[in-house]
Amino acid sequence: MPKQVDHRERRETIARALWRVVEQRGIAHASVREVAQEAGISHGAVQHYFATREEMLVFAMDFASEQTSRRVTEGVRELGDPPHPRDVLRVMLAEMLPLHPDARATSRMSAAYVLEALHDANIHTRARDGLAQGRDLVERIVRQAITDGHIGSDRDPATETNLLLALTGLTPLIELNVIEPHEALTAVDQHLDRLFTDKG
Amino acid sequence: MPKQVDHRERRETIARALWRVVEQRGIAHASVREVAQEAGISHGAVQHYFATREEMLVFAMDFASEQTSRRVTEGVRELGDPPHPRDVLRVMLAEMLPLHPDARATSRMSAAYVLEALHDANIHTRARDGLAQGRDLVERIVRQAITDGHIGSDRDPATETNLLLALTGLTPLIELNVIEPHEALTAVDQHLDRLFTDKG
DNA sequence: GATGTAATATGTCAACTGTATTGGAACAGG
DNA sequence: CCTGTTCCAATACAGTTGACATATTACATC
Numbered sequence: 001m002p003k004q005v006d007h008r009e010r011r012e013t014i015a016r017a018l019w020r021v022v023e024q025r026g027i028a029h030a031s032v033r034e035v036a037q038e039a040g041i042s043h044g045a046v047q048h049y050f051a052t053r054e055e056m057l058v059f060a061m062d063f064a065s066e067q068t069s070r071r072v073t074e075g076v077r078e079l080g081d082p083p084h085p086r087d088v089l090r091v092m093l094a095e096m097l098p099l100h101p102d103a104r105a106t107s108r109m110s111a112a113y114v115l116e117a118l119h120d121a122n123i124h125t126r127a128r129d130g131l132a133q134g135r136d137l138v139e140r141i142v143r144q145a146i147t148d149g150h151i152g153s154d155r156d157p158a159t160e161t162n163l164l165l166a167l168t169g170l171t172p173l174i175e176l177n178v179i180e181p182h183e184a185l186t187a188v189d190q191h192l193d194r195l196f197t198d199k200g
Numbered sequence: 201m202p203k204q205v206d207h208r209e210r211r212e213t214i215a216r217a218l219w220r221v222v223e224q225r226g227i228a229h230a231s232v233r234e235v236a237q238e239a240g241i242s243h244g245a246v247q248h249y250f251a252t253r254e255e256m257l258v259f260a261m262d263f264a265s266e267q268t269s270r271r272v273t274e275g276v277r278e279l280g281d282p283p284h285p286r287d288v289l290r291v292m293l294a295e296m297l298p299l300h301p302d303a304r305a306t307s308r309m310s311a312a313y314v315l316e317a318l319h320d321a322n323i324h325t326r327a328r329d330g331l332a333q334g335r336d337l338v339e340r341i342v343r344q345a346i347t348d349g350h351i352g353s354d355r356d357p358a359t360e361t362n363l364l365l366a367l368t369g370l371t372p373l374i375e376l377n378v379i380e381p382h383e384a385l386t387a388v389d390q391h392l393d394r395l396f397t398d399k400g
Numbered sequence: 401g402a403t404g405t406a407a408t409a410t411g412t413c414a415a416c417t418g419t420a421t422t423g424g425a426a427c428a429g430g
Numbered sequence: 431c432c433t434g435t436t437c438c439a440a441t442a443c444a445g446t447t448g449a450c451a452t453a454t455t456a457c458a459t460c
Contacts, residue, residue: 004428005437026319028228031417042439043418053418108318114372115311119226128376135378162370162379162387169369170362172314176328178335179362187362194394204458205407231447242409243448253448 011049014039015060019105027112032056057116058126064109065130071095071102085145086196089138089164093188096168099181107171138164150196160195167191211249214239215260219305222260227312230257257316258326264309265330271295271302285345286396289338289364293388296368299381307371338364350396360395367391 017039021030032053036043050056075091076083098104117127139161145151151160167188173179217239221230232253236243250256275291276283298304317327339361345351351360370384 024319026316032419033417044440045438047419048436048438051419108315111311111315114376115308115315116226118308118375119224124376128378131372131376132378135373156390158383159387159390162373162383163367163391165373166367166369166387167363169366169371171369172331173335173362173365175318176314176324176331178328178332183358183362187359187366190356190359191363210407232449233447244410245408247449248407251449 007049011059012063014041014046014049014056015063018056018060019064019109022112023105023108027116030057054122058123061109061113061123062126062130064106064113067102068095068106068110085141085148085150086192088141090188090192092138093164093167094185097181097184097188098171098174099184104175111171135161135165145196150198152197155195163191164195207249211259212263214241214246214249214256215263218256218260219264219309222312223305223308227316232256258323261309261313261323262326262330264306264313267302268295268306268310285341285348285350286392288341290388290392292338293364293367294385297381297384297388298371298374299384304375307375311371335361335365345396350398352397355395363391364395 014035018030018035021034021038025034032046032050033043035056036046039046046056050059072092072095075095076088079087079091095103096107098107113123113127117124139157142151142155142157142160142164146153146155146157170179170184170187174181174184214235218230218235221235221238225234232246232250233243235256236246239246246256250259272292272295275295276288279287279291295303296307298307313323313327317324339357342351342355342360342364343357346353346355346357367388370379370387373379374381374384
């Protein structure tokens with residue numbers, strides 16, 4: 001066996017460089033060459049880890065989703081056991097909104113992902129599956145919270161789930177400096193306060 | 201005077217061609233040449249009406265905002281006089297969500313607009329001003345509705361405004377076919393029902 | 401109908417793109 | 431040492447891009 005390199009780690013390094021390019025210059029500038037330069041390697045090296053540009057983009061986007069999930073998991077672990085569903089949802093939304101650097105990077109990748117999905121069948125399927133999976137998770141939490149009496153039984157789980165996910169619509173307001181991050185959190189908390197019957 | 205053409209109209213024709221390209225192939229394919237082809241003219245003709253590609257994009261994006269405003273105005277005119285603020289807000293949200301072809305086209309342009317704004321100071325200012333202006337309009341409606349007793353006086357106008365605009369976060373769910381359009385409208389109506397104290 | 405200008409088409413150019421190819425350096429097992 | 435494989439740099443290539451320059455066409459005014 002010749003020189004061995006952690007493939008996964010190398011790909012993640014390149015993906016993070018891609019994130020930075022997307023964040024600072026936009027996805028239009030996320031060319032193989034520019035990502036390579038940002039990562040401090042030759043574009044030939046990038047090609048060694050990603051056969052095509054699309055493969056690189058898909059990996060970077062999936063990686064962004066994974067990292068968001070990871071941050072949510074970590075945030076939830078810091079909650080009580082068992083965590084209150086209101087706090088779990090708050091952590092999820094706080095990590096999906098661009099409220100800190102890591103979340104902003106992944107949020108922008110997600111936005112670019114969705115935009116790409118609208119005219120690329122392959123990415124559409126991936127983005128759809130990922131979003132639907134996240135939606136299912138939220139709906140399960142909502143249903144369980146209704147069962148446990150945290151949320152009124154008169155609430156429709158599907159509609160409440162959609163309204164919760166709609167809160168990511170605060171993103172443009174934050175990114176364009178129309179509202180402050182704390183105003184976004186106030187809105188999220190207000191919505192959650194009205195959704196849950198108990199304020200524990 | 202030689203052959204005279206309605207400049208504004210020509211620019212709008214090109215802008216609509218740009219919308220179609222963005223909708224079908226993505227903003228990355230919105231080159232001067234491809235837009236010209238979509239519009240059925242030479243790329244030189246496009247340059248005659250727009251000095252640069254950026255000028256073309258900015259015009260098409262501003263035009264999308266104008267058209268959305270126009271659709272809202274028309275929708276509001278069909279309401280009673282004076283229209284109930286709940287119905288006004290419902291029209292605004294329905295036209296901002298990608299629920300019919302025109303709204304979808306302008307919604308996608310808006311999304312591309314915001315993404316561009318994140319790394320282009322000029323576009324950032326324009327997008328921010330437009331969004332802030334729309335936000336102010338919604339907040340005025342909310343404040344008036346509180347004054348008129350349609351919304352409880354315990355509600356905070358700024359937070360309620362942010363929550364209303366957040367409903368545009370349903371867009372990715374609709375565009376990626378995670379939820380059906382009628383589910384989005386159900387969520388919007390549910391939110392409005394809880395915001396307004398009267399159900400007129 | 402001559403003329404001038406707006407409208408449009410066509411051509412050119414440098415820059416950049418994704419991908420393919422080639423060559424070689426580093427290194428593990430024989 | 432030799433060999434095979436991985437890693438990666440350099441280069442080539444065909445295609446597209448935006449910007450610009452040039453050419454042609456259409457038409458209102460004189």
